[in-house]
Amino acid sequence: MARQSLAEKYRQHRREFVLAQELGCTPIEARFALRRRDKGAVGTPKVETAAPQRLRDLPDEPWMMRD
Numbered sequence: 001m002a003r004q005s006l007a008e009k010y011r012q013h014r015r016e017f018v019l020a021q022e023l024g025c026t027p028i029e030a031r032f033a034l035r036r037r038d039k040g041a042v043g044t045p046k047v048e049t050a051a052p053q054r055l056r057d058l059p060d061e062p063w064m065m066r067d
Contacts, residue, residue, distance in 0.1 A: 004012070013027075020030035 016027045016030045016034060019034060020027045023030060023033065025033075
């Protein structure tokens with residue numbers, strides 16, 4: 001992959017940050033979402049690591065009831 005110029009890097013970070021604000025998630029999760037969208041538009045199946053799991057997506061259970 002070719003190195004990005006500083007301006008391209010900042011544009012990509014801004015794009016991730018704006019999407020994160022729209023989706024209500026972290027910029028890292030937005031980065032994964034953008035990658036999924038870009039790969040979906042191309043239509044080539046590629047292996048991607050899963051986005052980090054958010055705590056608010058976990059089921060509510062008392063801490064003392066966990067095994």
